[in-house]
Amino acid sequence: MLPCWAARLRGRLRHARKQPRRVPRVGYVWIGAPGTDESTAGLRRGLEDRGYVLGRTLVLEERYANGNAKRVPDLIAELLALNVDVLATPGTLISRAAQRSTATVPIVLVQGDPVGAGLVASLAHPGGNVTGLSLLSLDYAAKWLELLKETTPNFRRVAALWTTDNPGFSRCAERARAPAQTLRSN
Numbered sequence: 001m002l003p004c005w006a007a008r009l010r011g012r013l014r015h016a017r018k019q020p021r022r023v024p025r026v027g028y029v030w031i032g033a034p035g036t037d038e039s040t041a042g043l044r045r046g047l048e049d050r051g052y053v054l055g056r057t058l059v060l061e062e063r064y065a066n067g068n069a070k071r072v073p074d075l076i077a078e079l080l081a082l083n084v085d086v087l088a089t090p091g092t093l094i095s096r097a098a099q100r101s102t103a104t105v106p107i108v109l110v111q112g113d114p115v116g117a118g119l120v121a122s123l124a125h126p127g128g129n130v131t132g133l134s135l136l137s138l139d140y141a142a143k144w145l146e147l148l149k150e151t152t153p154n155f156r157r158v159a160a161l162w163t164t165d166n167p168g169f170s171r172c173a174e175r176a177r178a179p180a181q182t183l184r185s186n
Contacts, residue, residue: 025059027079027105028088029098033066039090039110072097080105089132092117099130108132116171141176 026047030037040062044054052058061082063075076098079087086106089095095109099119109132111117120126123134148155158180160173 023057023059024086025061025082025084026086026088027061027063027076027082027084029063029065029072029075029079029094030090031065031067031069031072031094034062034064037090043088069093073101076101092119095119095130095132099128103129105129106131110135113171141172142179145176145179 028040028043030040034040044060047054047058047060054060061079061084063079065071065075072094076087076094080102084105086108087098087102089098089107089109090111091109092111095107095111095114096117096119098107098109107130109119109130111119111132112135114120114126114130114132114134115122120128120130126132145158148158160176162170162173164170
């Protein structure tokens with residue numbers, strides 16, 4: 001999935017590559033610490049698979065919030081001050097902060113439900129400066145419970161932990177409630 005994210009970035013970077021001697025810059029923010037997410041590695045691999053040489057034909061400006069969500073807007077502002085050509089944003093919190101920070105710099109997101117989160121008008125026609133890859137994880141909530149029931153038929157309770165900072169998680173948990181009741185009665 002993550003190489004697809006890089007493919008979406010490629011389209012946004014074509015314009016920047018046409019400018020003479022200017023190396024395109026991609027801004028990337030992660031909520032955690034360096035090395036704690038798979039999306040950074042996937043983004044790098046995807047860009048390299050498409051012919052970019054990091055540090056030479058493309059600069060990937062990475063910023064990490066080290067678990068402090070309050071730092072995200074400042075990190076995005078820092079990237080915008082560097083005149084990045086595009087922002088790559090994983091997840092709702094970072095994508096929303098990016099959308100609030102700029103209406104001109106393209107934002108390429110990877111997010112569960114960008115329509116439900118209010119980040120885009122629709123998947124077919126996102127509008128504005130936001131595009132990207134939807135994981136539609138809400139559709140998986142019921143399936144996860146079905147798989148759990150198949151693999152662990154005697155289970156009695158399931159607990160879900162999520163952060164209220166991310167409305168996508170709340171919607172996913174809500175979507176799982178009805179199937180959970182159905183499985184409980186079987």
